Amino acid sequence: MSVRSSSVAIVVAVAVAGLVTALKDRPALRDMLGFHWVSEPAPQFMLMGRVTGPEDSPKPHVDVQAIADRLQAATLVAPLPQDGEEAENQVTVAQAGQQQPNVQPASPAQPKVDESALRYFASRGDTARLQAEIARLRALYPNWVPPADPLAIPQGGDKQLEQMWQLYSEGRYAELRKAIADRQASEAQWQPPPDLLDRLDVAEARARLVNASDLKQYATVIQIGANTPSLLTCSDIDVLWRVAEAFAKTDRAPRAQDAYVYILKNCTNPQERLATIQKASALLSYATMQDLLGLERADGNGGREFDSIRNDLARRFVAAGNDDPNLAVAPTYLSIVQRLAETEGLASDSLLLGWYQLRRENYADAEKWFRAAREKEDTALASQGLALALIAGKKPQEAEDVIYKWRGASKDATATYLAATANLMALQPPANLSEEVLSRVATEVIARKYVPTAQQFGWFARTLNQPQTAARWFETALRWKPDDEPSAYGLAITRQQLRDRAGVAEIQRLWAGRSERIAQLGETTSRTTTMPPLPAAGQTLAPEAAPPTVVRAPTEPPERESPPARVEALRQPVMQTVTVRRGARQLRGCTTTVNAELLDPETALSRGWCLMDINRPMEAAKAFEAALAAPNRKTREDAAYGQSLAYLRAGLSNNAAVAATKAPQTQQRAAELQVAILADRALAAFDAKRYREALIYLDQRAQLRQEPIDLLVLRGYAYLNMKMYGDAERIFTAAAATGSKDANRGLADLKASTHPDTVD
Template sequence: MKFPVIAFAGVTATVIGIAGIADGDQLRKGLGDLIASAAPELAVTFGNAADSGKGARGTGSQEVAQAQTPPQADTPPTDEPPAVDESALRYFASQGDTARLQAEISRLRALYPNWTPPRDPLAVPRNKDVQLETMWQLYSEGRYAEVRRAIADRQTREAGWQPPADLLERLDVAEARARLINASDLKQYETVIQVGANTPILLTCSEVDVLWRVAEAFAETKRQGRARDAYLYILKNCDSEPERLATLQKAAAALPYAMLQELLSYERPNVAGTLEFESIRDDLARRFVAEGEDDAALAVDPKYLQRIERLVETQDMASDALLLGWYQLRRKNMNAAEQWFRRARDKQDSASASQGLALTLIDRKAPEEAEKVLYPWRDASADARATYMAATANLLAIEPPVGLAGDVLQRIAQETMKARDPATAQQFGWYARSLGQPQTALQWFSTALRWNPDDEPSAYGLAVTRQQLGDTAGAVEIQRLWAGRSERIARLGEPEKPTEAGQVPGPTGQEAQPGAAERGRPAVAVVRRQAGLPARVGSSPRQVVRRTVGCRETLDPNRLAPQAALARGWCLMDMNRPLEAAEAFEVALRTSASTMREDAAYGQSLAYLRAGLTSKAAVAATKSPQSRARVAELQTAILADRAIAAFDTGRYRETLLFLDQLRHISSERTDLMVLRGYAYLRLNRFAEAKRIFEAAAATGNRDARRGLADVSREEEIWPNK
C-alpha cells in the first residue's frame, strides 16, 4: 500500500545563521556521532569537523551557517563602523529569495554585532569590486563550477588576491550538498553517508532534505537503527510542521513497526490544537496491520486494529475488512478471519476476499463451500489456484464421501487436468473407489503418478485397485517399481496376522479398504510454485530403526496399552503412515514413565513433520522434556519446514527470519541455501541472491546454478534494482 509523502525538493538552501550556536553544536555533534559510528573510518575527520564550531540549529525559515566569531585582537576599541560586505544581501533580494536573505542578515549580525541591516537591500550599492560582484552573482544562481573557475582565473591574473573566506565556505557546503543529493538520486548510498560524515554542517534542521536522504541511505544499507536515529533527530529538534509530518511518513515507509512506535512518541500538538500526525493516523494503522499480516509474530497494538474496525464501520471499505481478515488468518484466529472476509466479500467480491474465506472454510472442514466460493476466482493468481486445488482435494477426501452434483465434479475434474494437480487427482481416485468405480479410479491414480511419480499414496491406490480388478500382473509391476520404498505396497495381498496385544485381525487373506490416513494427506497447504527449490521437510530428520511387524491393518490405538501403542507408532512410521502413527504416539503419552513419554513426544513430532503439520509438530515436541540432541534435531526440522512454508506463501522476509534462526543451531544445508537465495531474489536483493547462489553452486548444486541464471535474467529486466 502506498502512502502519500510530502516532497520538499526545494529544501536545499545554503547554510546560514548561527543563532543558538551552543545548542546547534550539541545537536549537530549528536548526529555527527551517528554518522561517524556508521562509518568508523571517518570518525576522526567527522569528530574534528563537529568540534570546529561550524553549523547550528535554525528556526522557521532559518538555516545553519558556517561562521566563526572574529578573533579578538588586543587593539583599543574604536567607534568606526566595520566594513561589511552587503553585496550578497542585494543579490538575494533581487532574486526574491527571502529565506537566503534572512539567513544572510542573521549571519552578518552574528559576525558584526553593531551592524544594522539596510531597510531596502535592493538599494545596497553595488560592490566596487565588479569581478567579486560577478562571483556572488554566479553563486546565487547555483553555478558553482563557474565561481571556482572565476576565482582561479583571477588568482592567475592578480598575484596575491584571495577570495573572501565566506564565499569559499559557502561554495564548499553548496558543492557538498550537490554531491550528496546527486549520490542519493543515483542510489549511491555509501557515498551519501560519506559526504554527510565529511560535511556535518549539512546535518541540521535547516537541511531537512539532506537529513531525509541520509536516513534513506542508512535504511537502504540495512542500518535501520541509524535511519531511526536520523528521523528521530528531526522529530526531537526541528519545528516545521510540514517537515515533521513528511518525516514520519518517510520513516513509516522505511522502518519496522517497533521503531515507528518510538518515533510516534515524539508527536506534538499542532497550531490547531490537535496532534500533528492525526491526518495520517488511518494510513499508519493500515500500514501496521498490513505489516502484521506479513509477520505472524508481530503483535500489533490493539488500538490500531480497533481503528481499522471503526473505519470498516464508518467508511465500509472492502480493503479495510480484508486487512483485518488476513491479519487474523495469519494468527490462526479463523472465526474472526472468516467474519472479516465475508464482510469484505459482501462489500466487494474479489480474488483476495474469496481466497481468504476459502482458507478459513478449508480449516473448519467446509471444503464444499470453499470450492464454490473460490471457483470464480481460481485463475486470479497462482496462490488462488493453489488454494482452489487444496479445497477440491479436501472436498474429495471427506469421510464418508459427500454426494457432489455432476456439474461440480465435472468442473473440478477439468480444473485438475488444467492445473495438473496430483493431490486432487489422487483424491479423485479414492473418491471413485468409494463410489464403486474402480476403472475410473485406475485412470485417476495413473494420472496422479504421471504428474508426480513419487506419490506413494497414488501408487498404493493403483496397486490396490488393480488387485481388486484381478490384475495381478499389474499389481506385481507396481510392487517391483516401489520395492524398498513402500512396505505396504510390498506386502500387498499378504495375509494379516495379529501380533500386537489387543489387536483384532481381519479375515485372513483379505485386503482391507484403505482408510483416509492411508490414502495420503490432502493438499491443505498451498502447493509449491517455484521450480528447483528443495522439497518440504516431510520425512523424519533421521532414520529411526524400530521395526515392529503386524501394523499394516487399521485399528483404534486407544485399545492398546501405552507400550504397545508406542511400538505401533514406530511401526507405522516405518510404513509411511504418519497420521496414524501420531494417534498411536498420543496414546503412548498417557504413560507415567518419563522415558516412554519422551520417546512418544519425539515420535509424534516426527510424525507431524512427515505429514507437513509443522505447528502440531512444534506442540508435540513440548509434551515431554527431550534430550539436547533431540531438541536440536526437532528445532532444525521445524524451522526448515517453516522457512519453506513461508516461501511457498510469498512471505520472503519471514523465510529469511526462519533461516537466520536455523543458522544459530545448525549449519545451513545446500538446499536451504538455495531457498535463501530465491528469497533474496524475490525481494529484489540481487547482489545477496547472487552471492548465496554462487556459494551453493560451488558445491555442484544444479538448483543454485539455475538460481544464478534467474538472477542474471532479473537484473536484465530490472537493471536499476
C-alpha cells in the same frame, strides 16, 4: 610591547578564557563573534556517532587567536561622542581605570564590508541564512549597521562577484567554479569570499548526495553526509530524510532511527515533523515506530500533532501484522481499522483485517472480514482470502466456488484454487458434487498436472465403487509424480480389487524398499482383503494431465408431483445382512458406563460385543477403538470388524468404511461389510432425494449379492421419483409377484402418479 599593549593583551586573554567557557551555552555570543557550529546557528546530526541535540552538541574547535584579535579590535574602537565632547578625548575600554595623558588612541581603518551575500539571501527569501550572515558580519565589523532593506543594496560594487552569487543562486555550480578560476587567473590578487567557497562546496556535496539517493546508491549517500556534516541540520530536512533512508536500506535500522529521533527532538516545523513520521513508517519496524511516536507533541488544540495521519498509521501497522504472524499489533490500531472498515466502506480496510485474522488462525473472524470485502468489491485478493478461510474452516466446496472465477488471476490464486479442489475431493463423507463442478475441477487438474487432487479423485472414485476409474486417476498421478507413494498405494489396492495380480506385483517391484504397506499387500492376498484407506477429511493437498475417465457425481432430479414414497417399512437394520461370527462374550457388566480407554484390548473387545447386543452401538464403537491397540493381529481384525458393524447400526456408513480399513479383513467379512455399507448408503441417498445416487449404490450392491425384495422395492421407488415409470412398473410388478405388500403399494403409487384421475 608598550604598557598599553600589555594591558590590552591581558584583558583580551582573560576575556578569551571566559569566552571559551561560555561558548557552549551562549548561542548569541557565538553569533556575535562569527562562530557557528555549521553555516547556520542550529545543531547538526552526526553520522559517525549518535544523534546529537542542543543538550549534547559536539564541542567546537575554538580559534583563540582569532577571537583575541576580534576582542582587541573591539576594545580599540572609540565610543561615540557624548555631551559635546570630542571623540579624540575619549579613552578606550582598556584605559577606563587608568588614564594616561597625551596618549591618543589610533583609530583603526575599517575595511569595506561585502554585502553582496546579504542581497543574495534577501532576493531568495532565505530569512534564516540572511540573519546568519548579518550575525557574521556584525562579529567581523562591530560598528557595521545592517541595511534596513538588503534588496536596496546597490549592485555597483563588484559586478563580477554579484554575477557569481547569481550563478550560485541558480545552481550553476560548474559555471561558478569556472568564473572563479577565470577571475583568479586574470586578477592574481583577487580571492573569492570564503563564505562563497564554503557555500559552494556544501551545495555541490548536496547535489551529489541527492543524485546518489535518487540512484539508490545508499553507501555514497552516507559517505557524503559524513564528509559534509553542515548538510545535516533542520534547515535542510530533505537531506536528513535521504540519509535516514540510506541507513534503512543498508540494514542499519538503528542509525536510521537515530536520524528520525534527531529530527523529532530538534526540528520544529509541524509539516516536516509529520512527513518525518510518514517516511519513517514506510521504512522502520512496528516496534521502532512506537518509539518514534513516543516523541509526539501536543498540538495546542487538545490533540496530538500526528492525529491527522493516525488512521493511515493504523492501517500500515495492521498490514505489518499481516506479514508477520508473530507481531501483536496494539488493539487500539485494530479498533481504528475496524471502525474505518465499518464507517468508510473501503474494501481495502476489510481486507487488512481479514488477512490479519487469517494469519493468526482466527478463521471465523477472517471469513467475516473477507466476506465484507467481497460484498464491497469482488476482487481476486478478497476471493483468495475468503477461500483460504473456508478451507481452514472445513468448507472446501464453497471455497472452490468462491475462487474458481479468479483461479488464473495470480500464482497464489491458482494455488489456492487447487488446494480447494484437493480438500473438496478429500471430504468425508464425500461431497455431493454436480457434473459441472466435477468437470471443471478435473479440467483444472489436467491443465495444472496437480498430483494431490488427481490422487483424491482416485480415492473419490473408490468410494463410488468405480475401481477402473480410480486406477486411471492413480496412474495419472504417478505419471506426473512417480515418487508419490499414496498414489502408488491407491493403485496397488485398486488393482488388487480388480484381481490384477500382475499389476500389483509390478507396483511392489517398483516400490521395493520404499513402502512397507505396499510390500505387505501381497502377503494377505491369498486369504484377506485390505479395505481401501480413505484420506483424512480437511487435508490440504497440492496439482498436474488428466485421466481418460472423469468421475461424475449423480445430479439430483426434479421432485415428482406424486406423493412421497413410503419406505419406512423397508428399513431393517443393515446389520441383518452381515453374518457375525465371534467368540463368547461377556454380557455382564456392560450396562454400566466405563471408560473403554482404561481397559485392556481383550476386555475392550468383549465389552464392545456386549454393547452391540444391548443396542448401544456408539459406546461399542469406542470399545472397539480401544481394542484396536492390541498387539494380537486377530484381536485387531475383530475390533475393526466390530467397529464397522457398530457404525453401520448407527447409520454412519462412511465411518464404517473407514473403520474397516484399520485392520485387514477376510474376504468373507470384507464382502459382508461392503454389501451392508452399500445398502446403507443407498437408503441414505434415497432419504436425501438423491435417487440416481441411490440407484448407483444398489447396482454396486447387486454385483456382490442378490438384491432382496425390500431393496428391490426401494429401487422401484427411486425410478418412480425420477419419473422413469416403465422401469418402476417393471420392478414393482416383479416384486409384487413374490407377495410383497410394499411392492403392491408401489404399484398403487405409480398409478396415482401416471393416472391421477382414475384413483378413488
